[in-house]
Amino acid sequence: MNKIGLITGASSGIGEATAEMLAAEGYDLILLARREDKLIELSDKLTSKFNIQVKKIVADIRDKENISYLLNALPAQWKSVQILVNNAGLSQGLNSIDTGDVDDWDTMIDTNVKGLLYVSRIVSEWMVSAQTGHIINIGSIAGKEVYLNGNVYCATKHAVDALSQGMRIDLLPYGIKVTAIHPGMVETEFSVVRFKGDVNRAKKVYEGLEPLYAKDIADAIQFVISRPKHVNINDMLIMPTAQATAAIVKRD
Ligand code: NDP
Ligand code: 8X3
Numbered sequence: 001m002n003k004i005g006l007i008t009g010a011s012s013g014i015g016e017a018t019a020e021m022l023a024a025e026g027y028d029l030i031l032l033a034r035r036e037d038k039l040i041e042l043s044d045k046l047t048s049k050f051n052i053q054v055k056k057i058v059a060d061i062r063d064k065e066n067i068s069y070l071l072n073a074l075p076a077q078w079k080s081v082q083i084l085v086n087n088a089g090l091s092q093g094l095n096s097i098d099t100g101d102v103d104d105w106d107t108m109i110d111t112n113v114k115g116l117l118y119v120s121r122i123v124s125e126w127m128v129s130a131q132t133g134h135i136i137n138i139g140s141i142a143g144k145e146v147y148l149n150g151n152v153y154c155a156t157k158h159a160v161d162a163l164s165q166g167m168r169i170d171l172l173p174y175g176i177k178v179t180a181i182h183p184g185m186v187e188t189e190f191s192v193v194r195f196k197g198d199v200n201r202a203k204k205v206y207e208g209l210e211p212l213y214a215k216d217i218a219d220a221i222q223f224v225i226s227r228p229k230h231v232n233i234n235d236m237l238i239m240p241t242a243q244a245t246a247a248i249v250k251r252d
Helices: 013-024 037-048 065-073 102-130 151-174 190-194 198-204 215-226
Strands: 002-008 028-033 054-060 083-086 134-138 177-183 236-240
Touching: 002 013, 002 102, 013 028, 013 037, 013 083, 013 215, 028 037, 037 054, 065 102, 083 102, 102 134, 102 151, 134 151, 134 215, 151 177, 177 215, 190 198, 215 236
Parallel strands: 002 028, 002 083, 028 054, 083 134, 134 177, 177 236
Antiparallel strands: none
């Protein structure tokens, strides 16, 4: 088998672009997301183009029991995960703290924080046994600063930042690398999901500026994983040139 990469949230955006990058680098892939049709399409595309194997895990990372069952049920050779990309995540709504929907808060906290932890708990143990591995957590500019109505989403991404630091400390004895990558605006399905399917509102987020593309983040991951054994990139904040902070952007 080739080296193995596990990507959560591989069915679109940054996760999908990362899968394409890792496939081109010759990794066998474990692709996890809820939308089976998207995973099948991506898997067929990658296996026909590259000499790699793909395992699809159709699951919700919030479902602790099912995630544990499905990951532990993988054949032993698939547990030698070299690279884990904790990418699955979302924002739901953009409301002030007094008007926010508490169900949206649950969804964000359960996905971005708890789901990331459920997957990491299992895969990090495999990496510790193997005494090697690299965990890449997709944080956000929202994990570095807080903006109007960002409240809970920002809190979840601050948690990803803290967890990345914690993982790096805990996994230090085993030579396991931990990198956090924090993007600014990337044009993916992110804003459509944030605005619950309102495509026009989502489009406006990127109007009059050139945002990042998912491939820009996959390129950064490619750089990070290609450093020599003695070099770890701890943290990367990647913004569109037209975005200075989460809230300050330059539009045409
Ligand atoms: P997308 O909406 O395009 O992709 C999100 C991915 O996460 C999808 O594959 C989705 O798959 C998956 N996902 C969401 N919830 C779950 C769940 N409960 N279980 C399993 N998979 C899930 O957005 P992006 O590619 O932009 O987002 C990827 C990451 O990047 C997120 O963590 C996001 O917070 C972060 N980010 C995005 C930025 C942006 O501007 N786009 C900027 C900074 C960070 P499915 O629906 O099939 O389950
Ligand atoms: C996504 C970027 O600025 O919408 O994490 O929070 S932002």
